[in-house]
Amino acid sequence: MSSAALAIQDRVHAALALRAAGRLEEALDMLSPPAPYSSDFYTIRAEIQTELGRVQEAAGSYFTVVAAEPQNAIAHLNLAQCLERLQRWDEAAHALQAALRIDPHRDHARLALAGCLLHLNRLEEALVNFDQCWSDAARSRTLFGRAVALQLLHRHDEAEASYQRLLASEPNYEEALSNLIALLFETHDLDGVQHYALRLLELSPLSLPALQALAAAKLARGEYEAAAHYCGCIVDSNPACVEAWHNLRFASGRVMSALNRPGAQLPTSGRK
Numbered sequence: 001m002s003s004a005a006l007a008i009q010d011r012v013h014a015a016l017a018l019r020a021a022g023r024l025e026e027a028l029d030m031l032s033p034p035a036p037y038s039s040d041f042y043t044i045r046a047e048i049q050t051e052l053g054r055v056q057e058a059a060g061s062y063f064t065v066v067a068a069e070p071q072n073a074i075a076h077l078n079l080a081q082c083l084e085r086l087q088r089w090d091e092a093a094h095a096l097q098a099a100l101r102i103d104p105h106r107d108h109a110r111l112a113l114a115g116c117l118l119h120l121n122r123l124e125e126a127l128v129n130f131d132q133c134w135s136d137a138a139r140s141r142t143l144f145g146r147a148v149a150l151q152l153l154h155r156h157d158e159a160e161a162s163y164q165r166l167l168a169s170e171p172n173y174e175e176a177l178s179n180l181i182a183l184l185f186e187t188h189d190l191d192g193v194q195h196y197a198l199r200l201l202e203l204s205p206l207s208l209p210a211l212q213a214l215a216a217a218k219l220a221r222g223e224y225e226a227a228a229h230y231c232g233c234i235v236d237s238n239p240a241c242v243e244a245w246h247n248l249r250f251a252s253g254r255v256m257s258a259l260n261r262p263g264a265q266l267p268t269s270g271r272k
Contacts, residue, residue, distance in 0.1 A: 073102040075098045089119040107138040178209040190217045227251040
């Protein structure tokens with residue numbers, strides 16, 4: 001080993017010791033001066049930069065590694081994670097594709113790639129990648145991602161089926177319930193909206209998506225007393241919600257009109 005390589009290794013070992021002692025800034029300083037390429041040097045520097053929250057700099061270090069070692073799948077994956085945190089979705093997708101060309105059986109990388117493609121509105125490509133995931137460990141995220149892609153593609157029946165399959169095994173998956181409620185609104189299935197919104201409300205009594213869904217469903221059905229109740233719950237926890245205040249005034253006004261009308265019956269509450 002040359003004297004230059006030995007000097008780099010000494011800096012790497014010193015940085016690792018400082019890192020182990022929790023002295024991250026000093027460890028990074030040890031690796032900051034320019035140096036001839038060393039995988040350990042740039043990888044450890046990137047790891048410390050990430051730990052310090054200096055994600056942009058960490059991405060630069062990982063770019064150096066993948067440029068020198070294009071077959072280093074782990075470096076591509078670490079680079080992609082940095083780019084995802086920076087919301088540089090197109091570059092992150094390229095890094096993940098590079099990792100998958102090296103090792104196509106990494107489901108976590110394929111899921112991450114599909115997520116980037118969703119952000120890029122490349123929905124059909126995202127769906128293809130979700131469908132290529134095979135492991136049991138990835139099943140929940142695959143079903144959820146697949147349902148999201150199908151929902152964005154307006155393939156409502158298929159999206160609903162994916163959400164239903166996911167909820168059959170994970171009934172407390174709140175984000176899946178929220179998305180399914182939104183989908184059922186799109187298809188004008190108010191019974192379904194109410195059913196799943198009540199399920200979500202049982203899991204999270206202050207869930208804004210559930211309360212908004214129930215309020216909107218009750219308004220659509222003319223059940224103004226119940227609508228006023230749910231709108232009131234929304235403004236109690238979100239007093240800045242202008243729409244909820246507007247709907248509360250409207251629903252309350254309709255209830256009061258019914259009360260003041262001679263011989264009229266109070267609008268049904270229908271809170272369930």
